[in-house]
Amino acid sequence: MAIHPAERRLVLWDIDHTLIETRGMGTQLYREAFETVTGRSIEHVVEPTGRTELAIFSETLERHGITSSTDLEKQYSAELVRQYETHGQQLRSHGRRLPGAAAALAAAAELPALVSTVLTGNLRGVAVVKLRSFGLDGHVDFEAGAYGDDDPERARLVPIAQERAGTRYGTTFTRSNTIIVGDTANDVRAAHAGGGTIVAVATGRDTEEQLRSAGAEVVLPDLTDTDRLMAVLTGRLGRRS
Template sequence: MPHDLLVLWDIDHTLVDTRGMGRELWAAAFHEVTGVELREQASIEGLTEPVILRETARLHGVRDSRELFEKFAHALGAAHVRHAAELRVRGQALPGAHQLLTALAQRPEIRQTVVTGNIRTAAEVKLAAFDLERELDFDSGSFGEDADERPGLVRVALRRSDTPTEHAVLLGDTPADVRGGLAHGVRVIGVATGRTSAADLTAAGAAQVLPDLADTERALRLIVG
């Protein structure tokens, strides 16, 4: 039976909040592969790991390369695996995330995946730490390894899932998420649980905006359309 709707989820500040632990693991991986202590990290708002690494490396006088990113991705993934138990204690699933993922999974016409700037291992660990991974088809999603920009990530997920644009909806908390979806004509629902206000998500082009995911029924209505 073909799926009628693909739900594309951003992760950080849409489904989960690592409460600063993500930055700590990032800093440890950066030091491991460059030998340089992290003094400052490039702005991460809506960016993918390759771009964050490239800009942060530049701030520290470190030469960026694909080889550096691959080493960094391996180190960052391993750090998340090692610290998964601590992440579960310190971080949290955002209110309503588990209930909404479960409610959507009960509808046979809906498939759910992720569109995230995280590398795949980090994404899987973050979601598993809060029991959010079970309803998601990771093989249909896209990750930091797949593209430098959000439109590229959306394109990859649509291709992997063999989903036409009009049968997809994206949920995210940043203007970059909105732009990524709109670049391919995907309907976007903003979730104002990050640093971006509901008004700014609307201004960026989100079709609708939720204050959070706590109202399962309202979110379902907006997602299903």
Template sequence: MRTLVLWDIDLTLVDYSGIGRRWYAEALATVVGVPLKHLPSFPGRTERSLAREFLTAHGIEHSDERVEHFFAALTEQAEQDRPALPSLGRALAGAPEILSELGAREDVVQSLVTGNLPVLANYKLAAFDLHHHIDFETGGYGSLSEHRHDLVAAAITQSSAKHGRFESVVVVGDTPHDVAAGLHHGTTTVGVATGRFTADQLAESGAHVILPDLSDTPAVARALLP
């Protein structure tokens, strides 16, 4: 049975807590030259959704053109910080091991469903050498839509077009938004309680499987694979 595993990034595979606030503040200053006065709630959100809320809260029209300028400023901040990313965050326990374990299997393809922009997703994972087993080309990214379920649809469609039909699709993340997006498309959903939400909250959101973290590689592999 061929399986597509779609990973969230932040607080599922890596932790860069605090970097989003700084990048958003610096991007705001770059794009419109005003100080930060509102920060949206990040967990489980897409970059497009966050950018629209962020710009609106600062009295700035959120046209597609303005949002794209904001994305460009975020990318510039990430470029500047790229050499320091290993010291600005950390890989979460078990992330390297499970990515490697699944990457060695011919019946598994690993890609992403993440609120991040594509380039930020790559930088965040490459900082800890976690990028080798991920197909970035077929991921669903936060630049696509305000709605996370659109990202799941994009990742499934693109992965299937490139790799062929999958009998099983698994969405893995640390927030109820991740779970809801997977359930919307009938995927298996795995909640990992390494973020801002407890195991009970993830269970209440409807996740099929709850993991405390990714540290037990055999247990995680059993949860992800039929």
């Protein structure tokens, strides 16, 4: 059945601690990429949760007294993607996809009204490797998403994804038909500031209560209740739960 553009909903999936866990592998590859492009080991670790890759890199440079530049960011981005492409097998064996993630993405892909893509602080190349490594890349439209190399501010990724998806699917995506699925209070704040609503899952560091306190419209313990999740994403279940 054909879907009228006005009926479409944009679903923006976060990756880390929402769909997968790298279990420390991401930190290891980040350290290797940083050392390769700067010649320095990381001595001062910054908080990465819910932030974009370039924001993390920029603060790490600052903590080490290194002046950031566009050229250095490009070198780092290319090296980090190379690290992930080289270590895809180790990532797969060391990390895991989170319970319910595969079923949730597959179920969303079966619903014609939903446009599934990603909104992540990861660089695009890293996002593709991560989802591909865990067999989760087949049900998202990477071309419609937004990534950490699009803008260092996570909230500004929301309108980027809305514009890209709108162009691809002939729909105007706004707060009323854009849902972010993420696991951190930063995801909640970015969703609201950027122009969307959020389904928060307590699969990362933040608890259900912390996610509610941050203002999440819906909070779930994880992604395992596929029917409930699809009801929320399609608007068949209210947004306050």
